[in-house]
Amino acid sequence: MAKFILRRLGFLLLTLLLTSVIIFLITQLLPGDVARIILGREASEVALQNLRRELGLDRPLLLQYLTWLGNFLSGNWGISFSTGQAIRPFVLERLGNSLMLAELTLLIAVPLSIALGVLGALNEEKLLDNIISVVSLAVVGLPEFVTGLVLIQIFSFRLNVLPASSSIRPGTGFFEALPMLILPAITATLVLLAYIARMTRASVIEELKKPYVRTASLKGLLPRQVIWGHVLRNALLPTITVVAISFGWLISGLIVVENVFNYPGIGRLLTFAIDRRDLPLLQAITLVAVLGFALANLAADLLYAYLNPRIRFD
Amino acid sequence: MAVITPGDASARRQSPPLRLLAARKARPASAVGTSIVVVFLLVAVLGPALAPYSATEQVFSEARQAPTFSHLFGTDRLGRDVFSRVVIGARDILSLAGLGTALAVFIGLVSGLLSSYIGGWFEELLFRFYDSLLAMPALLLALLLLGTLGPSRNSVLFVITIAYIPIVARVVRSVVLDTKTKDFVAAARMQGESLPYILFREILPSVLPALAVEAALRFSYAIFLVASLGFLGVGVQPPNPDWGLMVSEARTYVSLTPWALYFPAAAISLLIIGINLMADGLKRVLQLES
Numbered sequence: 001m002a003k004f005i006l007r008r009l010g011f012l013l014l015t016l017l018l019t020s021v022i023i024f025l026i027t028q029l030l031p032g033d034v035a036r037i038i039l040g041r042e043a044s045e046v047a048l049q050n051l052r053r054e055l056g057l058d059r060p061l062l063l064q065y066l067t068w069l070g071n072f073l074s075g076n077w078g079i080s081f082s083t084g085q086a087i088r089p090f091v092l093e094r095l096g097n098s099l100m101l102a103e104l105t106l107l108i109a110v111p112l113s114i115a116l117g118v119l120g121a122l123n124e125e126k127l128l129d130n131i132i133s134v135v136s137l138a139v140v141g142l143p144e145f146v147t148g149l150v151l152i153q154i155f156s157f158r159l160n161v162l163p164a165s166s167s168i169r170p171g172t173g174f175f176e177a178l179p180m181l182i183l184p185a186i187t188a189t190l191v192l193l194a195y196i197a198r199m200t201r202a203s204v205i206e207e208l209k210k211p212y213v214r215t216a217s218l219k220g221l222l223p224r225q226v227i228w229g230h231v232l233r234n235a236l237l238p239t240i241t242v243v244a245i246s247f248g249w250l251i252s253g254l255i256v257v258e259n260v261f262n263y264p265g266i267g268r269l270l271t272f273a274i275d276r277r278d279l280p281l282l283q284a285i286t287l288v289a290v291l292g293f294a295l296a297n298l299a300a301d302l303l304y305a306y307l308n309p310r311i312r313f314d
Numbered sequence: 315m316a317v318i319t320p321g322d323a324s325a326r327r328q329s330p331p332l333r334l335l336a337a338r339k340a341r342p343a344s345a346v347g348t349s350i351v352v353v354f355l356l357v358a359v360l361g362p363a364l365a366p367y368s369a370t371e372q373v374f375s376e377a378r379q380a381p382t383f384s385h386l387f388g389t390d391r392l393g394r395d396v397f398s399r400v401v402i403g404a405r406d407i408l409s410l411a412g413l414g415t416a417l418a419v420f421i422g423l424v425s426g427l428l429s430s431y432i433g434g435w436f437e438e439l440l441f442r443f444y445d446s447l448l449a450m451p452a453l454l455l456a457l458l459l460l461g462t463l464g465p466s467r468n469s470v471l472f473v474i475t476i477a478y479i480p481i482v483a484r485v486v487r488s489v490v491l492d493t494k495t496k497d498f499v500a501a502a503r504m505q506g507e508s509l510p511y512i513l514f515r516e517i518l519p520s521v522l523p524a525l526a527v528e529a530a531l532r533f534s535y536a537i538f539l540v541a542s543l544g545f546l547g548v549g550v551q552p553p554n555p556d557w558g559l560m561v562s563e564a565r566t567y568v569s570l571t572p573w574a575l576y577f578p579a580a581a582i583s584l585l586i587i588g589i590n591l592m593a594d595g596l597k598r599v600l601q602l603e604s
Binding site: 248 | 343442443445446447449450451452453454457458459460461462464538541542545546547548558561562565568569575579582583586587590591594
């Protein structure tokens, strides 16, 4: 197991390193001069030169990259171009909010979609299965901003039971924020639902075909016992990986959802950074999101290997 | 649902369009999906011929009108005809998403075919790079690129292409790695066939089914992406009739002009659902469903 973890960690670090290079290079694509963007069109040549030296823009690209990465790793995430404040505390606070929303989303999405997938598989190609699969295909097609706005129309404007805006104040606790989290979480759930349900369905169907299932029912076990005691235990293993893969969609989904509901997470901060052309902020948010995505995948890999010995001794 | 099994000789002799037709009979949802896509494509092709008004002209005397016969989808708060904007917008989003998907599929196919067939460090390096791109969720990568390039139609096109090349290349690779060990490929090599011949005449046919399904899915995601970027205000810029942008503009005035929000939102949803149902049918016909 130790060897497996080390190999995984090594692979993760390599990918993260390459991704950080890509993030850095992309932000160098910027047409025009960063110093001029900050100081404006009327800035004098001397002021531009000074700022370039201050930001290290006059040094070789490789050196700039290494300084940037080193600073990030040592906790110095730089100063925001647009607010003039230190980036790290700002991003971390927003990240906390996003994680809160992500947790609630997963709490709703994972059990619900697994239940739908299992239901579909047990009724393979029957009416219920077809309804689940067509409806989830349809729902996955709806962009988050459409479902979010429809939910706001129904629950905030018509029924008046949940708030339309989720702009929570800094430091709001989970339970205090809960009413404002429900609509965004449901919206983000719809993004994940179809995918997890579909993969669960496929996995359960695959498992049901195996000889041991027939043996189990032939020896007189009730269908309930066969399903819960044997089939699901095996069939739900791959679902761990499926949930991990869908973290990517969760991140993309949350960026839009946070903007629909005006929720102060890093997704909202990201569009703010783009509006203001705030490159250091943009870099920090992207790195944090990529790191979170990678760690979630790692956790899923390890959990999967822990539950399934065949993987770790490969 | 009658899945066509590989042993079914009569089904295999049918041409692909015939098989698609047979499967559509079996699952009405795929037929509905295909029809939706065809209607949208027609609207996009006819475009200006269908639109009764200009997409950008503001007629203030006719602002905020509910749907009537002269303005089928009503008018927005600036007096622009929503129906004309949705129709012209169909051409915009389909061409943008379509071109982006086509570029991604082409580059992903060629790079995936070539690198996986040759193998070695070239393949290793290329796919290491692709994997690092995939370490970023698509929308995050898109926003990072747009944040530096600045929002415009060309940036969006570039973003779709970059985001989807790695995904297409990986699908291609998964098939090529299997196909290149087959005897007919070895035979072609021994006959002294050229590299392009082996890649495109011998290996490509095996890649095509998976590639077709992936292309359909990418197209649907590309529309999703264009609309989402428009909604976030970092994609196609005003006054263009981008559906996502229209939704975002109309949401502030939803109590005044709800139709200006609902019609473009419905258009996006319907189109994506149509493509997804079509892709699902395609997958079943080509027997890629596990």
